[in-house]
Amino acid sequence: xxxxxxxxxVTVWLTGLPSAGKSTIAHRLARRLEAEGRTVMVLDGxxxxxxxxxxxxxxxxxxxxxxRRISYVARLxxxxxxxxxxxxxxxxxxxxxxxxxxxxxxxxxxxxxPVEECIRRDVKGLYKKALDGKIxxxxxxxxxxxxxxNPELVVETSHETVDTSxxxxxxxxxxxxxxxxxxxxxxGNERLTPIQSTSEA
Amino acid sequence: xxxxxxxxxVTVWLTGLPSAGKSTIAHRLARRLEAEGRTVMVLDGxxxxxxxxxxxxxxxxxxxxxxRRISYVARLxxxxxxxxxxxxxxxxxxxxxxxxxxxxxxxxxxxxxPVEECIRRDVKGLYKKALDGKIxxxxxxxxxxxxxxNPELVVETSHETVDTSxxxxxxxxxxxxxxxxxxxxxxGNERLTPIQSTSEA
Numbered sequence: 519x520x521x522x523x524x525x526x527x528v529t530v531w532l533t534g535l536p537s538a539g540k541s542t543i544a545h546r547l548a549r550r551l552e553a554e555g556r557t558v559m560v561l562d563g564x565x566x567x568x569x570x571x572x573x574x575x576x577x578x579x580x581x582x583x584x585x586r587r588i589s590y591v592a593r594l595x596x597x598x599x600x601x602x603x604x605x606x607x608x609x610x611x612x613x614x615x616x617x618x619x620x621x622x623x624x625x626x627x628x629x630x631x632p633v634e635e636c637i638r639r640d641v642k643g644l645y646k647k648a649l650d651g652k653i654x655x656x657x658x659x660x661x662x663x664x665x666x667x668n669p670e671l672v673v674e675t676s677h678e679t680v681d682t683s684x685x686x687x688x689x690x691x692x693x694x695x696x697x698x699x700x701x702x703x704x705x706g707n708e709r710l711t712p713i714q715s716t717s718e719a
Numbered sequence: 720x721x722x723x724x725x726x727x728x729v730t731v732w733l734t735g736l737p738s739a740g741k742s743t744i745a746h747r748l749a750r751r752l753e754a755e756g757r758t759v760m761v762l763d764g765x766x767x768x769x770x771x772x773x774x775x776x777x778x779x780x781x782x783x784x785x786x787r788r789i790s791y792v793a794r795l796x797x798x799x800x801x802x803x804x805x806x807x808x809x810x811x812x813x814x815x816x817x818x819x820x821x822x823x824x825x826x827x828x829x830x831x832x833p834v835e836e837c838i839r840r841d842v843k844g845l846y847k848k849a850l851d852g853k854i855x856x857x858x859x860x861x862x863x864x865x866x867x868x869n870p871e872l873v874v875e876t877s878h879e880t881v882d883t884s885x886x887x888x889x890x891x892x893x894x895x896x897x898x899x900x901x902x903x904x905x906x907g908n909e910r911l912t913p914i915q916s917t918s919e920a
Contacts, residue, residue, distance in 0.1 A: 557799045557800060559795060559798070559799055569787075569788065569791045570771055570788055570791065572784055573774050573775065573784075574774065583773055583774075586770075587770065587771055590770045590771065591792055591795065594760060594792065594796060595795060595796065595799060597760070598758045598796060598799060598800075598801045599758060599799075600799045
């Protein structure tokens with residue numbers, strides 16, 4: 519069964535600091551893409567890790583291996599036509615680039631937020647533990663986050679609402695051909711050219 | 720997007736001794752299901768293991784963990800509507816039952832073959848190594864294979880051709896509602912009742 523380009527699988531890879539807003543965006547985006555008729559799967563780094571990474575620790579090598587496993591699962595799901603949304607800190611640029619090479623239909627979104635704001639949010643209370651020295655190798659505190667050099671999109675969660683970030687991702691996916699052109703509501707006729715998102719032009 | 724029951728995902732889990740014929744059946748079955756218009760993914764235990772199991776060894780606990788990871792990936796793929804075919808020795812009954820409970824839409828097929836015939840085939844040369852004592856914990860030699868007590872189907876690869884085994888699996892999938900009723904070739908009218916496979920009655 520051949521799928522048209524806009525119905526084929528794709529992975530939207532959300533990378534960013536802890537508490538930057540990746541999971542929130544992931545789940546909102548999932549509902550948005552389901553409304554577009556897509557089959558969607560969210561792979562949350564923490565949850566996937568619990569199933570695939572027993573025995574792995576927090577060393578750089580182990581965390582890279584974690585990302586490689588998520589990448590493998592995202593590839594399989596993408597191959598069968600799923601719109602996959604990965605939410606994972608994935609701090610290492612090279613490992614993300616490996617994921618891009620493996621998955622191919624890949625939209626890297628940097629979920630950007632100043633570390634001070636992430637510390638203020640501290641959704642899981644882990645920044646406090648890291649700053650208190652109770653946990654080591656915490657990205658943004660004592661471990662580096664390597665921001666993407668050339669992501670498909672940057673969303674800035676300290677400036678924009680979740681809905682805005684989600685709509686910008688959807689718009690970018692349309693521009694890249696991962697979603698069909700937007701329908702004009704009420705008229706039923708489709709635009710023949712992809713919507714250009716001026717913010718990413 | 721709601722899929723009809725016969726278009727929803729399903730996992731066909733092929734379990735059996737090394738060299739019993741699981742991979743051969745898996746790939747032939749994949750082509751057969753693709754011809755039915757299904758999106759198919761084969762998860763071969765060895766290949767998946769290479770990607771998900773770095774650091775795991777050959778202890779019983781590690782091999783069970785291997786099967787749990789395959790089960791998790793099969794579940795995700797089944798959830799998005801894939802016809803997943805797992806080919807894995809998966810010698811432990813309890814771990815297979817966990818996979819069934821997790822995946823839910825699950826067709827367990829015991830790929831049965833007398834161990835003497837498997838040793839004769841020895842596709843990967845591993846029986847010889849195990850019998851020579853060069854590798855340990857080899858299922859069928861110095862590690863037990865726990866045959867399914869109540870599988871959806873048993874295929875006997877020492878008695879039947881690959882095509883026969885594949886057609887019996889397809890027939891069983893129809894009976895269980897995982898594939899639509901067979902169309903009468905040339906007439907275009909569909910039978911309204913599932914095909915009953917007399918061999919499984």
